[in-house]
Amino acid sequence: MDERWVKNGLVFTEEGFREVNIRVIDERIDSLVKNEGEPWKEESDKMIDASGCLVVPGFIDAHVHFNDPGRTDWEGIETGSRAAAIGGTTTIFDMPLNCAPSVTNFKSLQDKRQYLTTMSHVDYALWGGMTDTNIKNRHELSQMSEGIIGWKAFMSESGIDDFQFVSPDGLKQAMKAAKKHRKILALHAEWDEEINKLTALYKNRAGMNERKAFLASRPVSAEEKAVSYALELAAKFGTALHFVHISSAKVVGLIEQAKKSGVDVTVETCPHYLIFDEKDFLKKGAILKCAPPLRAREEVEGLWDCIQRGWIDTIGSDHSPCLYSMKATDSIWDAWGGIQGVQFTWLALLDEALKRGINLGEILPLGTSKVAERFGIANRKGQIRPGLDADLVLIRLDESTVADKQSLAFRNAYSPYENREFLLRVKKTILRGKVIYDDQSGVFEEKLGVCL
Incomplete structure (x- = not known):
């Protein structure tokens, strides 16, 4: 059993934003657990600290x-x-x-x-x-x-x-x-x-x-x-x-x-x-x-x-x-x-x-x-609730993102969004429980995407 946690974030659920921890078992969301104790801060590939972040699907x-x-x-x-x-x-x-x-x-x-x-x-x-x-x-x-x-x-x-x-x-x-x-x-x-x-x-x-x-x-x-x-x-x-x-x-x-x-x-x-x-x-x-x-x-x-x-x-x-x-x-x-x-x-x-x-x-x-x-994939994707794929995005609203040319990941580095500043920042992107991008390390080289 592969167990992972996303803790301390403000999580977007069917009931709106809630202060809950997300337990992930084998790529899927197992449960949403109310955060009642001291905020947990230790970061690892199994434990992600989402303090200060919105956690959205x-x-x-x-x-x-x-x-x-x-x-x-x-x-x-x-x-x-x-x-x-x-x-x-x-x-x-x-x-x-x-x-x-x-x-x-x-x-x-x-x-x-x-x-x-x-x-x-x-x-x-x-x-x-x-x-x-x-x-x-x-x-x-x-x-x-x-x-x-x-x-x-x-x-x-x-x-x-x-x-x-x-x-x-x-x-x-x-x-x-x-x-x-x-x-x-x-x-x-x-x-x-x-x-x-x-x-x-x-x-x-x-x-x-x-x-x-x-x-x-x-x-x-x-x-x-x-x-x-x-x-x-x-x-x-x-x-x-x-x-x-x-x-x-x-x-x-x-x-x-x-x-x-x-x-x-x-x-x-x-x-x-x-x-x-x-x-x-x-x-x-x-x-x-x-x-x-x-x-x-x-x-x-x-x-x-x-x-x-x-x-x-x-x-x-x-x-x-x-x-x-x-x-x-x-x-x-x-x-x-x-x-x-x-x-x-x-x-x-x-x-x-x-x-x-x-x-x-x-x-x-x-x-x-x-x-x-x-499109008929609501049994796997689209929400943060038990039973669905643990596809999550951690976003901070107190940090910004500038679309400078060096940041463009396209094959051909141009975009009409170039040089715009957005008053929020994607901190991590998580696919089926595994981090595939964070704003410090970039995109992880292992390609985990599968055809639905």
Whole structure:
């Protein structure tokens, strides 16, 4: 029996923050014991002193692109999971595109699962991809469904040649397949026809600032149309739907109405839509290019209002890295769209919430229990309670973190969060009872992550 303790911390539980000690037996939480004696101070690999720390569940990031195998010069699961661990994330769900080949058939899924074994610092699950091509292959989808956390599809061009978007007619088939295999269908929801029309209109318009033209080519209305169409189909077919990286409070409102009408739907937003706005993009350019693009400050504030109303279900980083040369291009249209942020997701969000006077108890579930519940892993992850994996993060609110270039753990050391100061600090990240990161020693070299 392997027994470990985390003592003296303020622990986030189902009842809120409590002064309890956490007993861990063989990787799982055994019990929460009220701290009644003298604070215990001796530190060892079996006994962790969390004095002065908040102890929260390990964060679950359901939306990363670690590009492994095939594009490890962009990132790779080793560096991506290292950055995740530093930021307090203990579980990631890796998307089926940006690796090469994309995970759109059973062989590519099996190859990826085998390839990633022993390479990750954190636990992980894999998304499977639905495209206009593979939705016709029922046997292939049936084989894949057993080994994935859910399906991912695009309603507009993905930017990856071997990952086709699903047409409006194809989406009907994708909805039916996801329902049949009892898996969530996650959608990148922008209406392709509208984007193409507006891109053609603005791309070469004389005298128009390129960055403003890019923003104009992907308006909120393109999200609104795609989400509305998908919600109609989900209601018709009974599909469990999850919208990723929604950037507009208006669109969140549409999804909330559908929830109330009985549609099985959840919504994710990302830290960059809660921190940055279109003025930041106009100033900094490609390093903040993403799709959907950053919105007006009114939308940022609207999303925070949605969080406080309980309308946002999950937060995902949408960590989408690339070579710096792919950002440092002459034209914003040619630059890769994606944000490098998994290391700073929860530092940024908790920092922003504290500055806004928002109770952390409102924010933490968006990256822990709500993610676990939605994706069917609540029997293992997402909370600090007996029987679950001892995935824990120790955070101090009286210390700060500066995102200087030397601290960036990504394969390519750049990020829009660079040089920002966060008024909190991750002290330790614990995966299934073992410390995988502390702020003095860094990330431990032993890679303990397993595929869920």
